[in-house]
């Protein structure tokens with residue numbers, strides 16, 4: 471397994487994923503009571519964009535690089551950009567925060583984070599990132615196994631992000647089954663499952679499996695920056711959300727179309743938000 475998120479950190483898919491994450495966390499914060507945030511595939515938590523290996527592909531330039539200097543009227547985009555700016559001291563874009571760092575920037579003293587990462591080097595970086603942070607617990611190992619142990623949490627409110635690298639064809643099935651099993655253990659939790667859109671990806675099969683599972687209230691948001699049949703590229707990505715808090719659908723409907731315009735890479739870009747399974 472060779473996946474290293476550093477090469478992709480801050481690309482259009484990260485921007486989309488992290489904007490949706492901000493939408494879900496901000497919505498959870500509308501209630502005073504504390505919540506738990508769990509990640510099964512947490513990565514390193516922070517990525518140095520000046521690293522020569524990262525500079526070779528520099529995917530971030532067509533992602534966060536396009537938004538970095540832009541002002542936005544959209545509250546979600548503003549909150550997301552504030553989290554990215556929070557790890558950069560000064561006007562230059564040098565560092566990109568991973569999802570754990572973005573979540574940490576948003577949560578309150580009454581909330582807590584549980585983070586799993588399997589790759590030992592990445593997990594060591596993640597543990598250093600949150601050393602001495604009493605609101606964050608880092609666990610090195612398989613995120614799917616950790617999920618079983620985490621749920622249901624005592625807080626009774628919270629969000630689980632599943633963000634696997636999809637290195638093997640079997641991962642599509644594994645992640646779909648994991649989210650349904652997790653929902654069985656904790657049916658009131660909010661779940662967000664990220665997936666890539668590329669030619670030949672079994673997205674329809676994943677959606678059919680979710681629809682057939684009996685789980686209700688599944689919202690899907692997708693962004694395509696290339697036409698969906700462009701070969702050999704990541705054409706876009708999506709997030710399937712179970713139990714999204716009230717009004718997150720409307721907020722994403724507002725935030726994503728302008729974002730697709732900013733992140734467009736091919737001749738056209740599209741964004742859509744739709745209920746895969748309603749109430």
Ligand SMILES: C[S@@+](CC[C@H](N)C(=O)[O-])C[C@H]1O[C@@H](n2cnc3c(N)ncnc32)[C@H](O)[C@@H]1O
Nearest residue numbers: 475511512513568569587588589612613633635
């Ligand atoms: C897409 S990256 C995560 C990025 C991160 N969520 C973010 O947005 O900043 C996927 C991560 O999952 C890790 N990984 C792969 N399989 C795993 C597993 N079964 N359990 C936990 N982590 C895993 C990889 O090492 C990689 O760091």
